[in-house]
Amino acid sequence: MKSYWWKIICVLLLLYTEMMGFLGPVPARAMLNETIRNLYFHVPMWFAMIALFTAGVVYSIQYLSTPTEEKDIKANGFMLVGLVMGLLGLFTGMVWAKFTWGNWWAKDPKLYGSAITLLMYMAYFVLKTSTTDKKLGAKFAAVYSIIAYVMQLVLIMVIPRIVDSLHPGNGGNPAFSNYDLDSSMRMVFYPAVIGWILLGVWFSQIYVRTKKIELKWKKQDLGL
Amino acid sequence: MKPIITLLRKEMLVELRNKGSFYANLIFVLASTYIVSLLIGDGYNLKVWSAIFWVVMMFTSFNITLNNSLKEGRGRLLYQYTLFKPWQYFTAKFLWFSIFITVLNVIGFGIWMVLGVAFQNIGLFFCVLLLNSIVFSSLLALMSFLSAKAGGGFALMSILSLPILIPDLLLVAKLSTFVLDGFAYAVYSKYFIALGMLSVISLTLGLVLFPYLWRE
Numbered sequence: 001m002k003s004y005w006w007k008i009i010c011v012l013l014l015l016y017t018e019m020m021g022f023l024g025p026v027p028a029r030a031m032l033n034e035t036i037r038n039l040y041f042h043v044p045m046w047f048a049m050i051a052l053f054t055a056g057v058v059y060s061i062q063y064l065s066t067p068t069e070e071k072d073i074k075a076n077g078f079m080l081v082g083l084v085m086g087l088l089g090l091f092t093g094m095v096w097a098k099f100t101w102g103n104w105w106a107k108d109p110k111l112y113g114s115a116i117t118l119l120m121y122m123a124y125f126v127l128k129t130s131t132t133d134k135k136l137g138a139k140f141a142a143v144y145s146i147i148a149y150v151m152q153l154v155l156i157m158v159i160p161r162i163v164d165s166l167h168p169g170n171g172g173n174p175a176f177s178n179y180d181l182d183s184s185m186r187m188v189f190y191p192a193v194i195g196w197i198l199l200g201v202w203f204s205q206i207y208v209r210t211k212k213i214e215l216k217w218k219k220q221d222l223g224l
Numbered sequence: 225m226k227p228i229i230t231l232l233r234k235e236m237l238v239e240l241r242n243k244g245s246f247y248a249n250l251i252f253v254l255a256s257t258y259i260v261s262l263l264i265g266d267g268y269n270l271k272v273w274s275a276i277f278w279v280v281m282m283f284t285s286f287n288i289t290l291n292n293s294l295k296e297g298r299g300r301l302l303y304q305y306t307l308f309k310p311w312q313y314f315t316a317k318f319l320w321f322s323i324f325i326t327v328l329n330v331i332g333f334g335i336w337m338v339l340g341v342a343f344q345n346i347g348l349f350f351c352v353l354l355l356n357s358i359v360f361s362s363l364l365a366l367m368s369f370l371s372a373k374a375g376g377g378f379a380l381m382s383i384l385s386l387p388i389l390i391p392d393l394l395l396v397a398k399l400s401t402f403v404l405d406g407f408a409y410a411v412y413s414k415y416f417i418a419l420g421m422l423s424v425i426s427l428t429l430g431l432v433l434f435p436y437l438w439r440e
Contacts, residue, residue, distance in 0.1 A: 064436050109394070120387040127384060130374045140370050143433050147366070147388060150429060154391045154422065162414050163398070 006198055013195030020188040027184065031100055038096045040188055044196040045089030046114070050156075051197045052082030052204065053121075057149040060142040072138040073211045076128070077204035079145065083121045085200055090114060110167040113155035120148040227308050231316030238295065245291050249284060249324075253332045256280045261339050273341065274400045278393055281332060285325050285360045289368035290381050292321070296372070310435035314365065318430065321361030322354075329353045344406035352399050358423040359392045362430035369437055392426075395419045 021040040029036060056078035063071040094104045127144055131137040239246055260276050364385060371380040395415055402412040
């Protein structure tokens with residue numbers, strides 16, 4: 001109970017999110033209609049992605065100051081699950097765009113920014129496997145992940161605010177707080193954010209544990 | 225200050241001794257600009273022009289930085305470990321790349337002027353070129369060092385650098401259309417500030433992170 005209480009919270013929160021997300025009452029808005037339910041799935045994905053990338057970059061910085069294999073594996077796990085969350089955010093966003101803007105993809109800085117962010121983190125994994133020297137690859141990847149994190153912040157947070165954008169919350173468009181006047185959606189949205197972040201942390205914990213076991217076996221085979 | 229000047233002198237001597245690489249970069253700019261101008265013909269607008277110009281300049285900068293970093297063999301790097309501090313080495317590389325990139329950017333821009341494209345506000349555009357070369361050279365100095373050491377070559381260099389340079393390219397392409405079209409400064413001042421901030425960020429990133437790449 002001491003170590004897995006947050007997993008129970010995660011499951012409960014996500015069950016609540018799914019139930020309220022598909023069945024709960026939502027405010028009726030022009031254009032958006034029922035697609036407003038996607039708020040509980042699309043937006044938390046990006047929150048989870050940024051949270052996981054932040055955790056990953058913290059471990060990368062720690063790795064640069066004192067390199068241990070465990071920190072590298074942890075950084076790697078958070079980045080990987082963050083990338084998956086980002087891809088899911090992109091797909092849910094594409095579905096949403098199809099039914100509100102009329103197209104799967106729009107020429108929009110926010111969309112391009114997020115797509116390029118995902119490219120950066122894919123490059124991170126390419127860089128990691130580009131050298132046969134594992135330690136050197138891990139160090140290079142740690143350096144690259146810090147640069148990628150900063151550039152990702154510029155792309156997602158800064159550029160859409162100064163360039164015109166279709167996306168809610170940018171370029172003079174109202175954010176979602178304006179659509180949700182009676183705050184009923186907030187009661188589902190915030191639990192959803194916490195739930196999806198916890199799920200991401202859970203996934204990366206599983207990844208880190210399996211990698212650690214593999215490492216242990218490898219060391220046993222080598223007789224270390 | 226003296227080690228930086230020594231390193232800059234070394235870069236210049238290496239470049240002068242191996243004239244091929246300088247002329248190769250020059251011809252790359254000349255040829256690609258000319259081919260592109262032939263292919264798009266007349267009737268394009270500044271938006272199209274700036275996209276083409278910046279893509280050509282981006283690949284020129286990739287060539288410059290990667291060739292320079294590949295030339296630093298293992299022996300020479302080991303020798304430099306014993307003589308210089310990482311920030312001195314990085315500053316020298318950064319200065320050298322920014323000079324090189326700015327010169328080639330100006331040459332590339334000159335070719336377009338010779339080809340008869342009408343521009344306005346050229347003085348301010350040189351400020352954009354300068355700020356852009358700060359971002360390019362600090363980030364590409366890191367990335368070329370990294371990909372040369374990882375042994376990935378041009379493919380790895382492109383994969384790593386393209387997404388990182390996109391915030392800068394977006395700003396610069398937008399800014400150069402505004403500047404060269406002769407808009408008032410108030411219209412694009414926010415892009416200028418963003419570009420200045422980005423150049424500060426990338427230079428700090430380079431100075432902070434390079435020491436970790438420096439030693440194995």
